[in-house]
Amino acid sequence: xxxxxxxxxxxxxxxxxxxxxxxxxxxxxxxxxxxxxxxxxxxxxxxxxxxxxxxxxxxxxxxxxxxxxxxxxxxxxxxxxxxxxxxxxxxxxxxxxxxxxxxxxxxxxxxxxxxxxxxxxxxxxxxxxx
Amino acid sequence: xxxxxxxxxxxxxxxxxxxxxxxxxxxxxxxxxxxxxxxxxxxxxxxxxxxxxxxxxxxxxxxxxxxxxxxxxxxxxxxxxxxxxxxxxxxxxxxxxxxxxxxxxxxxxxxxxxxxxxxxxxxxxxxxxx
Amino acid sequence: xxxxxxxxxxxxxxxxxxxxxxxxxxxxxxxxxxxxxxxxxxxxxxxxxxxxxxxxxxxxxxxxxxxxxxxxxxxxxxxxxxxxxxxxxxxxxxxxxxxxxxxxxxxxxxxxxxxxxxxxxxxxxxxxxx
Amino acid sequence: xxxxxxxxxxxxxxxxxxxxxxxxxxxxxxxxxxxxxxxxxxxxxxxxxxxxxxxxxxxxxxxxxxxxxxxxxxxxxxxxxxxxxxxxxxxxxxxxxxxxxxxxxxxxxxxxxxxxxxxxxxxxxxxxxx
DNA sequence: GTGGTCTAGACCACG
DNA sequence: GTGGTCTAGACCACT
Numbered sequence: 001x002x003x004x005x006x007x008x009x010x011x012x013x014x015x016x017x018x019x020x021x022x023x024x025x026x027x028x029x030x031x032x033x034x035x036x037x038x039x040x041x042x043x044x045x046x047x048x049x050x051x052x053x054x055x056x057x058x059x060x061x062x063x064x065x066x067x068x069x070x071x072x073x074x075x076x077x078x079x080x081x082x083x084x085x086x087x088x089x090x091x092x093x094x095x096x097x098x099x100x101x102x103x104x105x106x107x108x109x110x111x112x113x114x115x116x117x118x119x120x121x122x123x124x125x126x127x128x129x130x
Numbered sequence: 131x132x133x134x135x136x137x138x139x140x141x142x143x144x145x146x147x148x149x150x151x152x153x154x155x156x157x158x159x160x161x162x163x164x165x166x167x168x169x170x171x172x173x174x175x176x177x178x179x180x181x182x183x184x185x186x187x188x189x190x191x192x193x194x195x196x197x198x199x200x201x202x203x204x205x206x207x208x209x210x211x212x213x214x215x216x217x218x219x220x221x222x223x224x225x226x227x228x229x230x231x232x233x234x235x236x237x238x239x240x241x242x243x244x245x246x247x248x249x250x251x252x253x254x255x256x257x258x259x260x
Numbered sequence: 261x262x263x264x265x266x267x268x269x270x271x272x273x274x275x276x277x278x279x280x281x282x283x284x285x286x287x288x289x290x291x292x293x294x295x296x297x298x299x300x301x302x303x304x305x306x307x308x309x310x311x312x313x314x315x316x317x318x319x320x321x322x323x324x325x326x327x328x329x330x331x332x333x334x335x336x337x338x339x340x341x342x343x344x345x346x347x348x349x350x351x352x353x354x355x356x357x358x359x360x361x362x363x364x365x366x367x368x369x370x371x372x373x374x375x376x377x378x379x380x381x382x383x384x385x386x387x388x389x390x
Numbered sequence: 391x392x393x394x395x396x397x398x399x400x401x402x403x404x405x406x407x408x409x410x411x412x413x414x415x416x417x418x419x420x421x422x423x424x425x426x427x428x429x430x431x432x433x434x435x436x437x438x439x440x441x442x443x444x445x446x447x448x449x450x451x452x453x454x455x456x457x458x459x460x461x462x463x464x465x466x467x468x469x470x471x472x473x474x475x476x477x478x479x480x481x482x483x484x485x486x487x488x489x490x491x492x493x494x495x496x497x498x499x500x501x502x503x504x505x506x507x508x509x510x511x512x513x514x515x516x517x518x519x520x
Numbered sequence: 521g522t523g524g525t526c527t528a529g530a531c532c533a534c535g
Numbered sequence: 536g537t538g539g540t541c542t543a544g545a546c547c548a549c550t
Contacts, residue, residue: 012147014525028237041538051527056538064324072399073441073534073537090238097238098248101231107159108220108227112253118228119249123242139332142524144548181333181550272407274540288497301523311542316523333522333549350498357498358508361491367419368480368487372513378488379509383502404533404539441535 003031003039004047015050019058027067027078029125038068038076134177145180149188157197157208158220168198168206263291263299264307275310279318287327287338298328298336394437405440409448417457417468418480428458428466 005022007015026032038044041059045052059076062068070076105115135152137145156162168174171189175182189206192198199209235245265282267275286292298304301319305312319336322328330336365375395412397405416422428434431449435442449466452458459469495505 012144014142016525017142024237025233028233040536042536053528054526057525059538070538071535072539075537090240094235094238094240094248097231097234098245098252101227102249102252104227105224108224110220110224115228116246116249118224119232119246122229122232144524146548184549187548272404274402276540277402284497285493288493300521302521313543314541317540319523330523331550332524335522350500354495354498354500354508357491357494358505358512361487362509362512364487365484368484370484375488376506376509378484379492379506382489382492402539406533444534447533 007048007050015054016058016061019044019048019050019055020062023058023062024067032078034078034080036078038078040075134174137178137180139180145184146188146191149174149178149185150192153188153192154197158223162208164208164210166208168208170205267308267310275314276318276321279304279308279310279315280322283318283322284327292338294338294340296338298338300335397438397440399440405444406448406451409434409438409440409445410452413448413452414457418483422468424468424470426468428468430465 003026005025007018007022009015011018013021023032023038032038038059039047041055042052044055048055059068059070063070063076066079068076069079102115106112110118135155137148137152139145141148143151153162153168162168168189169177171185172182174185178185189198189200193200193206196209198206200206232245236242240248263286265285267278267282269275271278273281283292283298292298298319299307301315302312304315308315319328319330323330323336326339328336329339362375366372370378395415397408397412399405401408403411413422413428422428428449429437431445432442434445438445449458449460453460453466456469458466460466492505496502500508
């Protein structure tokens with residue numbers, strides 16, 4: 001299992017945002033689960049070939065948001081699978097997401113069936129039940 | 131038809147990248163076509179509620195890339211339908227879209243099956259003759 | 261009017277926490293009001309004789325908490341007088357605060373009248389009404 | 391009587407400072423007096439749910455300052471009622487307390503008069519003969 | 521000139 | 536060895 005992800009040093013999206021997105025993705029895909037330990041700040045910095053302070057900033061932000069929990073002198077751990085707001089809010093946000101995805105995909109010229117096909121084909125990369 | 135798009139002042143993605151992405155999107159979706167005129171720098175700045183210099187820099191950059199062409203004293207025009215939007219590139223963009231959609235949806239706590247279900251349920255709203 | 265406050269370099273309380281507390285205090289006492297601009301990051305760093313990054317960290321944190329609002333390329337401004345939670349929560353927190361203050365003061369050997377006297381004597385330093 | 395106090399693992403004030411402050415507080419309030427024994431390092435660590443090394447460092451530091459005295463194989467004892475707690479020092483601590491209380495209350499949105507009112511209203515609960 | 525991002529490297533608190 | 540704090544200084548995005 002690969003706990004890392006790609007960082008694009010020349011992307012306009014700042015490194016810290018790419019890391020945050022990467023970690024959220026690992027959690028969302030079930031590659032990191034509640035209670036599991038993340039690579040240490042310094043390990044992650046080496047993995048991503050960036051400065052440790054940048055990683056520390058992300059860990060701190062994700063702790064603020066309740067996604068991670070750091071234990072001083074021990075390490076950094078996943079708390080929960082990114083719960084966000086109330087169930088109703090999550091439902092509304094999800095509907096907006098799927099409508100936008102569908103609109104964007106269709107306007108790129110893909111058919112409805114191609115869209116369903118693409119989503120379905122990604123199922124094998126997800127290990128929720130692992 | 132609305133030639134504008136949304137700018138998120140608090141997004142980590144810099145304004146210039148949001149504007150560039152917005153314009154490329156309008157082209158990709160066919161809302162701006164070869165030869166068509168863009169809003170002037172100042173109009174666009176007012177539309178997006180940002181500083182005109184920022185818009186000017188994006189126009190200049192897109193002109194460098196050959197996507198726009200400025201005619202002094204006349205305006206700024208689309209030159210071609212964004213070479214990035216060849217079939218291969220559209221495919222890549224679509225894959226990125228669907229991966230991001232899946233990540234975001236999973237991180238909101240929805241299961242893979244719920245996601246497929248949601249997309250499928252929107253089929254009836256689609257106008258095939260669009 | 262003095263927009264600064266004291267920083268104790270040898271306090272166990274980290275600098276950033278002292279600055280945050282100082283700014284909250286200025287707001288609470290009405291010395292900084294809604295819409296007013298804070299000293300720039302670099303000015304504040306000079307005033308407090310600390311590194312600008314440390315000030316920037318505090319401004320960013322207070323923006324996260326909704327106390328400050330930064331406008332890129334312009335400066336940092338007060339949004340609201342530290343609203344915190346709902347009215348009911350604030351009331352409860354206030355009651356706890358005043359009970360703790362009273363208990364601590366009494367156990368230091370001060371009389372009830374001395375306590376009232378001390379609070380009253382601080383009224384002259386507060387300028388809510390400008 | 392409860393010889394413990396609260397530790398906030400997520401406070402910016404380091405654990406060792408919280409412990410030192412807690413012990414000084416117990417002495418200032420007369421809950422620990424000259425000659426009395428403190429919980430052992432390990433007992434205190436369990437009470438506070440922190441690592442014993444951290445407690446040991448505080449005990450050592452307070453022994454350095456002459457506030458505690460460790461008798462090997464016996465335990466740790468209060469030597470004097472904390473010289474910091476002379477009349478002048480108690481006065482200073484009280485002033486800090488009341489300033490902090492005022493700042494915190496104002497920042498919760500309560501007016502000066504409401505604060506005075508709240509303190510006054512607690513007079514009837516005070517046992518003068520305590 | 522404003523705030524934001526990143527690096528490199530030191531030192532501290534904690535286990 | 537773990538994360539946290541701070542500094543110094545570079546470069547970027549924005550007005």
